[in-house]
Amino acid sequence: MTNSIQFINGAWEAGEGQKFDSVDPARNEVIWSGESASANQVEKAVMAARQAFPEWAEKSVDERLAICKKFSELLEENKEHLARTMAKETGKPVWETRTEVGAMMGKVAISERAYNERTGTVENEMPGAKAFIRHKPHGVVAVYGPYNFPGHLPNGHIVPALIAGNTIVFKPSELTPMVAQETVKLWEKAGIPAGVLNLVQGEVETGKALSAHPQIDGLYFTGSSNTGHLLHKQFGGRPDKILALEMGGNNPLLVTNVSDIDAAVHNIVQSAFITSGQRCTCARRLFIEDSEQGRAVLKRLVEVTENILVDDYEAEPQPFMGAMISAKAAGEMVDAQNELLHKGAKSLVRMKQEDPKKGFVTPGIVDVTGVEGLEDEEHFGPLLKVYRYKELDDAIKEANNTRYGLSAGVLCDDEQTYRYFFKHIRAGIVNWNKPITGASSAAPFGGIGASGNHRASAYYAADYCAYPVASVEADTMTLPESLAPGLKF
Numbered sequence: 314m315t316n317s318i319q320f321i322n323g324a325w326e327a328g329e330g331q332k333f334d335s336v337d338p339a340r341n342e343v344i345w346s347g348e349s350a351s352a353n354q355v356e357k358a359v360m361a362a363r364q365a366f367p368e369w370a371e372k373s374v375d376e377r378l379a380i381c382k383k384f385s386e387l388l389e390e391n392k393e394h395l396a397r398t399m400a401k402e403t404g405k406p407v408w409e410t411r412t413e414v415g416a417m418m419g420k421v422a423i424s425e426r427a428y429n430e431r432t433g434t435v436e437n438e439m440p441g442a443k444a445f446i447r448h449k450p451h452g453v454v455a456v457y458g459p460y461n462f463p464g465h466l467p468n469g470h471i472v473p474a475l476i477a478g479n480t481i482v483f484k485p486s487e488l489t490p491m492v493a494q495e496t497v498k499l500w501e502k503a504g505i506p507a508g509v510l511n512l513v514q515g516e517v518e519t520g521k522a523l524s525a526h527p528q529i530d531g532l533y534f535t536g537s538s539n540t541g542h543l544l545h546k547q548f549g550g551r552p553d554k555i556l557a558l559e560m561g562g563n564n565p566l567l568v569t570n571v572s573d574i575d576a577a578v579h580n581i582v583q584s585a586f587i588t589s590g591q592r593c594t595c596a597r598r599l600f601i602e603d604s605e606q607g608r609a610v611l612k613r614l615v616e617v618t619e620n621i622l623v624d625d626y627e628a629e630p631q632p633f634m635g636a637m638i639s640a641k642a643a644g645e646m647v648d649a650q651n652e653l654l655h656k657g658a659k660s661l662v663r664m665k666q667e668d669p670k671k672g673f674v675t676p677g678i679v680d681v682t683g684v685e686g687l688e689d690e691e692h693f694g695p696l697l698k699v700y701r702y703k704e705l706d707d708a709i710k711e712a713n714n715t716r717y718g719l720s721a722g723v724l725c726d727d728e729q730t731y732r733y734f735f736k737h738i739r740a741g742i743v744n745w746n747k748p749i750t751g752a753s754s755a756a757p758f759g760g761i762g763a764s765g766n767h768r769a770s771a772y773y774a775a776d777y778c779a780y781p782v783a784s785v786e787a788d789t790m791t792l793p794e795s796l797a798p799g800l801k802f
């Protein structure tokens with residue numbers, strides 16, 4: 314049976330390329346199949362977006378917002394269906410996928426505010442004229458999404474891009490095509506005009522065909538640092554195209570001088586193991602003071618981690634962690650743990666994958682203090698590396714010893730230590746006594762170094778969805794009283 318999975322110029326059609334499947338990682342069942350978009354279909358989608366652009370850009374912001382608001386209402390109506398689809402396809406527990414749909418709904422109102430505040434119109438009086446700052450959309454933009462938040466993260470590019478007046482070709486992760494399809498169906502129902510939002514599904518080849526297309530004016534990417542770097546190279550020498558990159562991190566969380574040990578451990582667990590460690594903001598490196606109190610925090614962390622419930626997305630009671638995105642990803646995480654142990658790290662909580670055909674792993678903690686030759690790598694799963702330190706300055710120095718710079722945090726009772734940490738740490742998100750995951754859509758979101766390219770998303774996505782136009786305007790012209798030297802009238 315053919316599955317019409319491509320949405321091009323307002324119509325659903327089957328792909329012309331290679332077949333690919335989506336697998337429920339918790340149950341090891343194929344839940345979806347379809348064919349990738351061919352280069353020819355990518356071309357059709359880009360040209361449809363190009364053709365739809367002038368009319369969409371010409372509409373008033375209120376008209377464009379009306380469709381986005383309808384989409385948000387439809388998300389509310391279809392919340393449970395979409396949350397269950399996300400759970401099936403990603404393995405995330407339904408309590409969590411419900412929050413993902415909630416974030417998608419909230420994005421519309423937040424993006425409306427951001428559009429007006431960051432890219433609205435500003436008018437200033439000047440002698441004999443008025444000065445304006447206005448914004449225009451870029452044109453056709455490609456949106457690339459990752460698998461860990463298959464709804465919320467692409468939505469964080471799509472909604473502001475549409476509000477600003479761009480048209481879109483959306484390439485979701487090949488691991489989560491069903492969520493993309495269900496989401497775009499809701500846009501269709503909301504009345505998105507033909508060509509304004511196109512969906513091209515497929516594997517890497519589809520992604521390559523889209524990013525290389527000469528008719529895209531920009532590309533908004535959320536995904537791995539490797540792919541982001543490839544795209545950055547591809548866009549080298551093209552200052553006419555806007556590229557927004559949201560990538561990974563090797564994020565540090567530092568603990569010093571905390572009186573409430575359980576509260577600190579809760580923050581560590583929320584930072585390291587939520588979404589089975591598959592958030593770009595997850596803590597990968599935990600710096601703990603080598604003191605009696607530090608050892609007490611670590612002991613409690615081990616106890617709590619050993620009791621974290623890992624189970625099927627629909628299990629009751631609900632687990633804290635579901636399956637990872639695939640059995641392969643889970644196996645690779647165990648391999649990463651074993652490699653660290655081989656290098657001399659000490660296991661504090663052993664990560665295990667009981668069934669090699671499924672994406673379940675238990676969370677793991679390894680003590681890497683003093684281990685030489687550790688790579689600056691993002692382990693995108695529930696694997697936490699512990700560094701025991703003696704001096705705060707040494708810990709901060711090591712925390713900064715990464716090419717990434719997405720999120721960072723400190724857990725400590727005194728504000729002075731936080732201020733010191735804030736001043737010296739290099740990251741786009743810096744938190745105090747809160748998890749370093751769970752960033753707000755009402756704030757800018759992005760990282761420095763290998764984590765991004767200084768085009769923060771979430772609240773600041775408005776900035777890369779429109780370019781500013783400065784105008785000086787006068788409704789009449791008069792000859793100036795004093796002329797520049799050398800001019801005669």
Ligand SMILES: NC(=O)c1ccc[n+]([C@@H]2O[C@H](COP(=O)([O-])OP(=O)(O)OC[C@H]3O[C@@H](n4cnc5c(N)ncnc54)[C@H](O)[C@@H]3O)[C@@H](O)[C@H]2O)c1
Pocket residue numbers: 457458459460461462466484485486487515516517520521524535536537538539540541543559560561562592593691693719764
């Ligand atoms: N900073 C953030 O906001 C953020 C958010 C979520 C995930 N992430 C990162 O994303 C990663 C996990 O997501 P992923 O594995 O889906 O990312 P990925 O880079 O593998 O894929 C992202 C998208 O790029 C496409 N793609 C892959 N190779 C391509 C190529 N050569 N040319 C064009 N397109 C290509 C994929 O098909 C997919 O649509 C993690 O590293 C995580 O840290 C970052």
Ligand SMILES: O=CCC[C@H](NC(=O)CCC(=O)O)C(=O)O
Pocket residue numbers: 461462466469591592593594749750751752753754755758770771772
């Ligand atoms: O995996 C990466 C995203 C993690 C998530 N960040 C956000 O949701 C940012 C807010 C937004 O994009 O609206 C997190 O911090 O948990």
